[in-house]
Amino acid sequence: xxxxxxxxxxxxxxxxxxxxxxxxxxxxxxxxxxxxxxxxxxxxxxxxxxxxxxxxxxxxxxxxxxxxxxxxxxxxxxxxxxxxxxxxxxxxxxxxxxxxxxxxxxxxxxxxxxxxxxxxxxxxxxxxxxxxxxxxxxxxxxxxxxxxxxxxxxxxxxxxxxxxxxxxxxxxxxxxxxxxxxxxxxxxxxxxxxxxxxxxxxxxxxxxxxxxxxxxxxxxxxxxxxxxxxxxxxxxxxxxxxxxxxxxxxxxxxxxxxxxxxxxxxxxxxxxxxxxxxxxxxxxxxxxxxxxxxxxxxxxxxxxxxxxxxxxxxxxxxxxxxxxxxxxxxxxxxxxxxxxxxxxxxxxxxxxxxxxxxxxxxxxxxxxxxxxxxxxxxxxxxxxxxxxxxxxxxxxxxxxx
Amino acid sequence: xxxxxxxxxxxxxxxxxxxxxxxxxxxxxxxxxxxxxxxxxxxxxxxxxxxxxxxxxxxxxxxxxxxxxxxxxxxxxxxxxxxxxxxxxxxxxxxxxxxxxxxxxxxxxxxxxxxxxxxxxxxxxxxxxxxxxxxxxxxxxxxxxxxxxxxxxxxxxxxxxxxxxxxxxxxxxxxxxxxxxxxxxxxxxxxxxxxxxxxxxxxxxxxxxxxxxxxxxxxxxxxxxxxxxxxxxxxxxxxxxxxxxxxxxxxxxxxxxxxxxxxxxxxxxxxxxxxxxxxxxxxxxxxxxxxxxxxxxxxxxxxxxxxxxxxxxxxxxxxxxxxxxxxxxxxxxxxxxxxxxxxxxxxxxxxxxxxxxxxxxxxxxxxxxxxxxxxxxxxxxxxxxxxxxxxxxxxxxxxxx
Numbered sequence: 060x061x062x063x064x065x066x067x068x069x070x071x072x073x074x075x076x077x078x079x080x081x082x083x084x085x086x087x088x089x090x091x092x093x094x095x096x097x098x099x100x101x102x103x104x105x106x107x108x109x110x111x112x113x114x115x116x117x118x119x120x121x122x123x124x125x126x127x128x129x130x131x132x133x134x135x136x137x138x139x140x141x142x143x144x145x146x147x148x149x150x151x152x153x154x155x156x157x158x159x160x161x162x163x164x165x166x167x168x169x170x171x172x173x174x175x176x177x178x179x180x181x182x183x184x185x186x187x188x189x190x191x192x193x194x195x196x197x198x199x200x201x202x203x204x205x206x207x208x209x210x211x212x213x214x215x216x217x218x219x220x221x222x223x224x225x226x227x228x229x230x231x232x233x234x235x236x237x238x239x240x241x242x243x244x245x246x247x248x249x250x251x252x253x254x255x256x257x258x259x260x261x262x263x264x265x266x267x268x269x270x271x272x273x274x275x276x277x278x279x280x281x282x283x284x285x286x287x288x289x290x291x292x293x294x295x296x297x298x299x300x301x302x303x304x305x306x307x308x309x310x311x312x313x314x315x316x317x318x319x320x321x322x323x324x325x326x327x328x329x330x331x332x333x334x335x336x337x338x339x340x341x342x343x344x345x346x347x348x349x350x351x352x353x354x355x356x357x358x359x360x361x362x363x364x365x366x367x368x369x370x371x372x373x374x375x376x377x378x379x380x381x382x383x384x385x386x387x388x389x390x391x392x393x394x395x396x397x398x399x400x401x402x403x404x405x406x407x408x409x410x411x412x413x414x415x416x417x418x419x420x421x422x423x424x425x426x427x428x429x430x431x432x433x434x435x436x437x438x439x440x441x442x443x444x445x446x447x448x449x450x451x452x453x454x455x456x457x458x459x460x
Numbered sequence: 461x462x463x464x465x466x467x468x469x470x471x472x473x474x475x476x477x478x479x480x481x482x483x484x485x486x487x488x489x490x491x492x493x494x495x496x497x498x499x500x501x502x503x504x505x506x507x508x509x510x511x512x513x514x515x516x517x518x519x520x521x522x523x524x525x526x527x528x529x530x531x532x533x534x535x536x537x538x539x540x541x542x543x544x545x546x547x548x549x550x551x552x553x554x555x556x557x558x559x560x561x562x563x564x565x566x567x568x569x570x571x572x573x574x575x576x577x578x579x580x581x582x583x584x585x586x587x588x589x590x591x592x593x594x595x596x597x598x599x600x601x602x603x604x605x606x607x608x609x610x611x612x613x614x615x616x617x618x619x620x621x622x623x624x625x626x627x628x629x630x631x632x633x634x635x636x637x638x639x640x641x642x643x644x645x646x647x648x649x650x651x652x653x654x655x656x657x658x659x660x661x662x663x664x665x666x667x668x669x670x671x672x673x674x675x676x677x678x679x680x681x682x683x684x685x686x687x688x689x690x691x692x693x694x695x696x697x698x699x700x701x702x703x704x705x706x707x708x709x710x711x712x713x714x715x716x717x718x719x720x721x722x723x724x725x726x727x728x729x730x731x732x733x734x735x736x737x738x739x740x741x742x743x744x745x746x747x748x749x750x751x752x753x754x755x756x757x758x759x760x761x762x763x764x765x766x767x768x769x770x771x772x773x774x775x776x777x778x779x780x781x782x783x784x785x786x787x788x789x790x791x792x793x794x795x796x797x798x799x800x801x802x803x804x805x806x807x808x809x810x811x812x813x814x815x816x817x818x819x820x821x822x823x824x825x826x827x828x829x830x831x832x833x834x835x836x837x838x839x840x841x842x843x844x845x846x847x848x849x850x851x852x853x854x855x856x857x858x859x860x861x
Contacts, residue, residue, distance in 0.1 A: 088820050092513065096820070121859055122463050123840055124847030125470070128860035141860070142461050151861050400818075404858055406851040407820050408838070429823055429836075438838030 063138055063299060066446050066455065070301045075387035075452035077302070077347045078338075079444075081136065082374045083129075083313075084356030084397025086409040086428060090364050097355075097364055097399060098410065099427040101371035105378035106391060106412060106426040113389075113414030115423040116436025118444065120395045126406045132394035133316045137349075138300070138445030139293060146319070147231060147288020153221045154315030158213055160290045165229045165258055168286040170237065171196065171218045171279035178244045183237065184218040185279040193218060196279050203268040208261055222265065222284065230255040230289065233262060237283035245283050258287065295321025296347065300449060305341050307334045308351035317349055331373060335380045342384050350381075356404075359397030367399050388415040388451045390444065391426070411436060411444065415451035464539055464700060467847050467856065471702045476788035476853035478703070478748045479739075480845075482537065483775045484530075484714075485757030485798025487810040487829060491765050498756075498765060498800060499811065500828040502772035506779035507792060507813060507827040514790075514815030516824040517837025519845065521796045527807040530556075533795035534717040538750075539701070539846030540694060547720065548632055548689020554622045555716030559614055561691045566630045566659055569687040571638065572597065572619045572680035579645045584638065585619040586680040594619060597680050604669040609662055623666065623685065631656040631690065634663060638684035646684050659688065696722025697748065701850060706742050708735045709752035718750055732774060736781045743785050751782075757805075760798030768800050789816040789852045791845065792827070812837060812845065816852035 060068075087097035094100075120127045120135055121142070130151050131141035146154075149166035160166055171185035171193055185193070194214035200222075201212045208226035215221055232255040236245045248262035262284060273280050296304040298321070305325045306317030314324045323345070326337030331352050338348055352374050358367035381389060389412075396407040410431035421435035432438075436447065449455045461469075488498035495501075521528045521536055522543070531552045532542035547555075550567035561567055572586035572594055586594070595615035601623075602613045609627035616622055633656040637646045649663035663685060674681050697705040699722070706726040707718030715725045724746070727738030732753050739749055753775050759768035782790060790813075797808040811832035822836035833839075837848065850856045 086820075088818070093821070117836070117838060119838075122466065122847065123837070123844035124849075124851035124856060125463075125466060126851065126856065126858045128858045131860035142466065146860065148861060398820075405818075406848075406856070408836070428820060432822055432836050432838070433834055438840070 061140060061143070062442055062446060063140065065458065066138070066449065067299050069456045069458055070299070070449060070454055071456055072301050073453055075346070075454060076342070077388045077448050077452050078381055078386040078390065079136070079347070079349045079448065080381060080389065080391045081349065081351045082355040082371065082391070082393050083351065083353050084359045084395060084404065085371070085393025086396025086398070086405070086407050087359065087367065088398035088400040088407065090400050096428050097359070097367040098371055099429065101368045101375065103371060103375040103426055105375050107424070109378065109389070109391070109414045110412055110423050110426040110430070112420060113412055114418045114421050114436055115426070115431040115434025116411040116413070117408040117428070117431045117434065117438045118392060118411045119408050119438065119440045122440070124406050126404050127395045128404070129312055129394065130316065133313065135441030136394050136444060137320050138442055139320065140442055144291055144293055146291050148286025149221065149231070149288040150290060152215060152219070152286065153213065153223060154319070155312040156213055156215055156221065157311030157315065158221065158223065159315070159318065160223070161225065162290060163225050163227060163229065165224045165231050165287055165289055167222045167262070167284045169220050169222050170283045170285070171220070172245070172281045172283050173278050174281035180238065180241045180243065180245060180281070183241060183283065187217050188278045190214065190216050193220065193279060196273065196276065199272055200269055202272060203265055205261055205264050210265065218279070224258065224261050229258045229261070231258070231287045233259045233287040235283070235285040236266070237285050245281065248284060291319065293320050297321055300347070300445065301454065302347040303345050304347040304349065305345040306349045306351070307337045307341070308349070309334065310351070310353050313351040313353070322349060331377055335377050338381065339384065355393070356397045359399050360402060362399050362402030364399035388413065388448050390448050392444070408438065413447060413451065417451045417453070462541060462544070463843055463847055464541065466859065467539070467850065468700050470857045470859060471700070471850065471855055472857055473702050474854055476747070476855060477743070478789045478849050478853050479782055479787040479791065480537070480748070480750045480849070481782060481790065481792045482751065483753045483756040483772065483792070483794050485760045485796060485805065486772070486794025487797025487799070487806070487808050488760065488768065489799035489801040489808065491801050497829050498760070498768040499772055500830065502769045502776065504772060504776035504827055506776050508825070510779065510790070510792070510815045511813055511824050511827040511831065513821060514813055515819045515822050515837055516827070516832040516835025517812040517814070518809040518829070518832045518835065518839045519793060519812045520809050520839065520841045523841070525807050527805050528796045529805070530713055530795065531717065534714065536842035537795050537845060538721050539843055540721065541843055545692055545694055547692050549687025550622065550632070550689040551691060553616060553620070553687065554614065554624060555720070556713040557614055557616055557622065558712030558716065559622065559624065560716070560719065561624070562626065563691060564626050564628060564630065566625045566632050566688055566690055568623045568663070568685045570621050570623050571684045571686070572621070573646070573682045573684050574679050575682035581639065581642045581644060581646060581682070584642060584684065588618050589679050591615065591617050594621065594680060597674065597677065600673055601670055603673060604666055606662055606665050611666065619680070625659065625662050630659045632659070632688045634660045634688040636684070636686040637667070638686050646682065649685060692720065694721050698722055701748070701846065702855065703748040704746045705748040705750065706746040707750045707752070708738045708742070709750070710735065711752070711754050714752040714754070723750060732778055736778050739782065740785065756794070757798045760800050761803060763800050763803030765800035789814065789849050791849050793845070809839065814848060814852065818852045818854070
């Protein structure tokens with residue numbers, strides 16, 4: 060029995076409300092010896108006040124040393140073991156552009172490629188063709204017709220696009236056609252188990268028709284398909300936690316990930332302030348609210364320490380509006396670290412702040428990575444965050460008599 | 461998927477260099493109430509300076525409460541789950557004397573024993589016969605001849621020696637012949653699975669011939685065989701981590717353990733200073749260096765607090781030479797604790813120091829057990845040390861998109 064199964068067996072309902080306030084890529088690193096991290100450098104009077112009253116911890120997103128992508132990072136936060144539940148690359152690509160994957164869908168990440176006259180690959184990314192050229196080509200591929208299956212083609216960015224086959228009896232166990240090198244032709248799509256044979260046949264037919272449509276294109280005269288995958292069988296928040304859950308996010312990827320675990324996507328906020336507007340309006344309708352702020356990660360990815368600090372200060376500024384709603388449990392953290400010093404996601408732990416009337420306050424006085432090391436929640440893996448939130452909300456019964 | 465499989469799927473190569481500097485049995489205990497441990501009592505200016513710049517943690521060698529032997533202790537350090545990968549006692553005995561176990565070998569720990577005239581065991585250890593008497597007897601056993609199999613006999617110490625059967629179709633699933641009590645005859649070697657039947661037959665023939673050779677000896681007129689085992693199927697450092705790894709150690713046991721995970725044994729150093737000489741010379745040729753210092757453990761085993769302190773100070777003194785090589789990641793720790801107060805290995809956690817440009821410094825100011833408790837790496841099991849080292853070296857890709 061893993062922790063989620065245990066929680067599932069113990070959960071009960073009450074009128075509590077839980078808010079999970081996520082600053083994406085929150086954790087950071089100093090940019091000078093002995094200096095503060097972004098969070099430590101930021102003026103965060105509201106989070107510091109909560110840190111004094113609440114309890115902190117140092118959260119390991121996946122396992123020590125492992126840097127999460129957005130998919131596994133959020134699955135962990137949501138309480139789903141990211142090593143057990145894997146979101147396929149095709150599904151993640153489609154999710155990232157806001158495409159809602161259905162139960163009859165197989166999603167595929169595709170690359171436009173440049174083929175030589177002999178059919179071998181000259182460039183696996185079609186010279187990173189700009190989106191304004193590639194998007195119309197992707198849309199042109201919607202002309203493909205295959206009996207018994209609906210074909211959906213969605214532009215993504217530059218050479219990337221997504222294809223979704225929708226129909227009965229499809230499966231995702233088909234090998235990539237990208238040979239991962241140039242000078243050889245793309246691979247044939249091959250089923251790796253009998254149940255995916257029809258999907259592989261459809262892919263071959265798609266590629267044949269697409270070849271005709273793309274013929275004569277200077278750069279994007281071919282394509283490769285990768286990450287064939289179906290919607291993962293994730294039990295819902297309602298099933299696992301007994302929570303009616305709302306997701307409030309501006310970016311399609313995070314809405315999509317929340318939808319995969321059965322959260323309802325609420326509102327169409329374009330900014331953090333608008334997200335809190337949505338939260339206030341939806342307050343009466345849900346038990347659980349996942350609120351996602353993207354720009355802490357974005358500025359970290361940019362390698363811009365000062366701007367990430369500003370984004371954290373922005374994030375801090377909306378905290379009183381959340382507090383005013385009187386949540387039973389308020390959890391503030393990130394899905395992973397994105398230190399400006401590395402300009403990328405990283406493996407470093409993420410500080411967690413949990414406030415609830417039932418929490419046991421520790422000695423921590425401010426919200427920051429160094430302070431969180433001595434927090435009362437200790438060092439723990441992300442999959443334990445939801446159990447902790449539920450417990451503090453009085454939603455978990457006793458295990459055993 | 462366990463952590464090692466995950467790491468294996470994410471590892472990539474770069475030009476980084478990782479040093480794992482091991483003071484065997486590093487962790488200790490105070491010898492008076494409120495007093496320091498050996499490490500805390502030692503003057504370690506170099507390790508303290510690194511502790512300020514780096515990040516500490518408190519490492520659990522196997523699981524809380526479990527005292528490791530050298531085999532499991534090092535397997536854990538090397539990132540191999542010691543509960544999954546078991547090194548047989550025979551292989552460990554042979555490894556400890558520097559015998560290189562091959563793929564066609566079955567290794568067996570043997571004891572000389574004193575038998576009564578009726579064949580029952582009078583003394584399971586032949587009166588702890590001194591090595592100078594037992595070693596020639598072990599060598600005499602090399603006279604045993606069995607068709608189709610090569611017999612190797614190696615003296616160890618006092619009543620102990622090792623036998624290796626080398627040939628095709630051998631296996632290690634044979635029961636011990638030591639009945640673990642006196643007044644009864646030794647057991648027959650019995651195969652516990654069909655594939656080991658031939659090995660059991662060879663063992664019976666070995667025992668029959670050995671009985672004749674030992675007949676008339678006053679103490680060592682018999683022998684028992686234990687821990688039949690073959691070389692464990694450990695994936696190599698190159699396979700798992702993509703690392704070309706060097707082991708620099710003075711003691712055969714640690715060279716042998718490193719060899720089992722595919723490290724190359726470099727040099728023939730006799731002292732810690734010579735080990736660092738070897739490290740400097742080999743610096744250009746490997747990605748990873750395991751440097752093993754034995755005497756912290758030895759003085760702990762002796763129960764000599766003051767001498768263990770001196771050994772730790774010796775260990776500290778070579779740190780600047782290692783730093784001068786500019787490793788990307790420098791990890792300093794032990795394989796387990798050997799408190800002088802207990803004069804034995806123990807289950808207590810071992811302090812870890814990790815320095816890298818990518819580490820997130822914590823508030824720790826010195827290198828010691830108490831300080832390590834509040835380290836940024838938290839409390840973690842040894843199998844996570846290699847993933848952390850690889851991450852800080854930039855050798856692990858992102859998990860999921």
